[in-house]
Amino acid sequence: xxxxIRVRFAPSPTGYLHVGGxxxxxxxxxxxxxxxxxxxxxxxxxxxxxHSEDAVQIIYxxxxxxxxxxxxxxxxxxxxxxxxxxERESIYQRYFDQLRAGGHLYVEDSGAWRFRFHRExxxxxxxxxxxxxxxxxxxxxxxxxxIRRPDGSWIFHFVNVVDxxxxxxxxxxxxxxHLSNTPKHIQLYQxxxxxxxxFGHIPLILNKDGSKMSKRxxxxxxxxxxxxxxxxxxxxxxxxxxxxSPKDDRExxxxxxxxxxxxxxxxxxxxxxxxxxxxxxxxxxxxxQMPAARYRELAQPWLAKAGISADPATLDPxxxxxxMKVTHFREVPDRVSFFFTEDYTYDPAAVEKALHKPGALDxxxxxAECYAALEAFDAVTLEAKLKELATSLSVKPAEFIHPARxxxxxxxxxxxxxxxxxVLGKERVLARFHRTRERFAA
RNA sequence: GACCCUAUCGUCCAGUGGCCUAGGACACUCCCCUUUCACGGGAGUAACACGGGUUCGAAUCCCGUUAGGGUCACCA
Numbered sequence: 001x002x003x004x005i006r007v008r009f010a011p012s013p014t015g016y017l018h019v020g021g022x023x024x025x026x027x028x029x030x031x032x033x034x035x036x037x038x039x040x041x042x043x044x045x046x047x048x049x050x051h052s053e054d055a056v057q058i059i060y061x062x063x064x065x066x067x068x069x070x071x072x073x074x075x076x077x078x079x080x081x082x083x084x085x086x087e088r089e090s091i092y093q094r095y096f097d098q099l100r101a102g103g104h105l106y107v108e109d110s111g112a113w114r115f116r117f118h119r120e121x122x123x124x125x126x127x128x129x130x131x132x133x134x135x136x137x138x139x140x141x142x143x144x145x146x147i148r149r150p151d152g153s154w155i156f157h158f159v160n161v162v163d164x165x166x167x168x169x170x171x172x173x174x175x176x177x178h179l180s181n182t183p184k185h186i187q188l189y190q191x192x193x194x195x196x197x198x199f200g201h202i203p204l205i206l207n208k209d210g211s212k213m214s215k216r217x218x219x220x221x222x223x224x225x226x227x228x229x230x231x232x233x234x235x236x237x238x239x240x241x242x243x244x245s246p247k248d249d250r251e252x253x254x255x256x257x258x259x260x261x262x263x264x265x266x267x268x269x270x271x272x273x274x275x276x277x278x279x280x281x282x283x284x285x286x287x288x289q290m291p292a293a294r295y296r297e298l299a300q301p302w303l304a305k306a307g308i309s310a311d312p313a314t315l316d317p318x319x320x321x322x323x324m325k326v327t328h329f330r331e332v333p334d335r336v337s338f339f340f341t342e343d344y345t346y347d348p349a350a351v352e353k354a355l356h357k358p359g360a361l362d363x364x365x366x367x368a369e370c371y372a373a374l375e376a377f378d379a380v381t382l383e384a385k386l387k388e389l390a391t392s393l394s395v396k397p398a399e400f401i402h403p404a405r406x407x408x409x410x411x412x413x414x415x416x417x418x419x420x421x422x423v424l425g426k427e428r429v430l431a432r433f434h435r436t437r438e439r440f441a442a
Numbered sequence: 443g444a445c446c447c448u449a450u451c452g453u454c455c456a457g458u459g460g461c462c463u464a465g466g467a468c469a470c471u472c473c474c475c476u477u478u479c480a481c482g483g484g485a486g487u488a489a490c491a492c493g494g495g496u497u498c499g500a501a502u503c504c505c506g507u508u509a510g511g512g513u514c515a516c517c518a
Contacts, residue, residue, distance in 0.1 A: 010518090011518085012517080012518045014517095014518080044518060045518095046517095046518080108516085110516075111516095112516050113516095114516095129446095129447065129448095132446070132447080133446095134445070134446070135445070135446095136445080143445095143514080145514095145515090146515075146516050147516095148516085149516045150516070151516085153516085155515085155516070155517090155518090156515095156517070156518045157518095160518085175512095176446095176447070176448095176511085176512065177511095177512055177513070178512090178513085178518095179446065179447065179512070179513075180445070180446055180447090180512065180513035180514070181513070181514090183446095201447085203447085203448080203511090204511070204512075206510090206511075208452080208453060209452095210510065210511080212511080238454090241454065241455070241467095242454070242455095243454095244455095245454085245455050245456075246455095247455090247456070247457095248456080248466090249455080249456070249465080249466040249467075250466095251454090251455085251466085251467060251468095268448095268455085269447075269448065270447095270448055270449070271447090271448070271510085271511060271512090272453090272454070272455095273452095273453060273454075274453090274454095275452095275453045275454065275468070275469080277453080277468060277469055278453070278454065278467080278468045278469080279468095280468090281467085281468055281469085282468090284481095288481075322479095322480090323481095324480060324481045324482090325479070325480040325481070326480095396477075397477065398477045398478095401477060401478080402477085402478075405478065411478090411479095412478065412479085413478050413479040413480090414478070414479070415478090415479085415480095416476095416478085416479095417478075
């Protein structure tokens with residue numbers, strides 16, 4: 001309890017960051033932040049052939065996008081580096097020699113080094129799963145494990161333990177897939193005359209149907225969220241609730257509240273099935289509640305990609321119009337594109353239904369005339385005037401509304417008509433009415 | 443195959459022996475709001491895997507079965 005808490009996320013640079021890995025990183029980060037401890041990032045690149053700059057970058061990008069800043073690790077430094085296993089050769093050699101001197105190792109004919117595992121009962125006191133006893137007493141196959149290949153390179157189990165030891169990791173929070181390896185890791189610590197850290201195994205994330213989540217499955221890769229138009233705060237909130245619960249019915253929670261309430265004892269032991277629909281709901285909720293500046297910030301890259309750029313004063317009123325309807329930021333450009341060009345396209349079905357109706361173009365002319373006389377051009381006035389006009393001509397407001405919507409946006413669906421008018425402004429609205437009448441006359 | 447973990451609505455969670463004719467959320471259906479599309483509000487469908495115990499009483503404790511997952515690599 002007295003030693004400062006140190007946890008780590010130790011991914012292998014495989015070219016993508018799996019949602020399960022990200023969630024493991026998140027829980028480690030939450031645990032560290034909750035206890036005022038350190039969160040360390042270590043890159044496990046012993047398999048040198050697979051190491052690439054891009055692969056490492058994907059990990060950094062994913063973690064940073066989720067807001068998981070590391071206190072020690074690549075690009076940050078720290079007192080226990082280097083933080084790439086490929087650069088820790090001399091450390092491994094030292095521990096290897098210690099193990100060898102202690103008589104814990106033997107060589108195979110191939111030249112591979114194996115660690116001699118004691119065939120006994122090993123108890124793991126897991127922070128999440130509780131006390132678990134592994135019986136290696138009468139197992140048929142050898143529990144011994146290779147720790148070094150004939151070519152001198154190191155195997156995961158060994159370097160992982162050595163690094164956790166060297167980096168003074170106090171709590172190892174990792175995926176449940178490592179639970180069965182834990183007794184072996186514990187024996188490695190014992191052979192090294194070191195006290196093992198505390199372990200906590202987090203249940204895995206599966207597909208919604210319960211199958212294992214692989215790279216291609218929807219939502220499996222963190223990159224897919226960056227590219228899918230998600231707000232990181234929303235995705236992070238959803239991930240927090242995958243396997244952890246505050247034990248009341250709160251779901252949308254500020255990060256501070258989650259940090260305060262995050263306890264390992266509240267982490268579930270059951271594997272979670274991933275549901276992208278709920279993740280989408282979180283995203284929509286966050287977007288709805290988002291301040292205009294943040295909303296603009298997240299929408300801007302998507303707008304830029306669609307060739308739309310404008311200053312905040314112009315952008316914000318337009319963006320506000322559709323904010324309540326957006327689920328993913330990628331939808332934004334299409335929803336607002338007609339505000340930024342006079343060359344917007346007309347949806348044929350909408351034209352057929354609203355403009356090719358007998359008298360539709362006349363309604364447009366009448367409404368234009370009415371609006372042209374207006375001083376104020378705000379939504380409230382616009383609505384009142386349109387309804388007044390309809391009443392005076394004894395027609396339904398819809399007779400005006402539908403043609404006007406298509407005239408001004410080219411589509412049958414969109415923002416509230418009057419607010420759309422207001423944002424567009426009198427001049428552009430009247431011009432669009434006029435242009436539409438000319439274009440679809442006769 | 444051996445060892446280990448798990449088991450409440452389709453999904454995520456609540457429930458730690460009586461407050462449970464099992465609660466919330468997503469999704470789905472219907473209604474209201476809205477002369478667009480959404481948001482929002484309301485209602486509804488829907489679960490304690492099975493079998494034995496323990497107990498006055500079990501979703502909650504124990505055992506077994508079944509099912510799912512994981513590990514047994516010179517992958518991490």
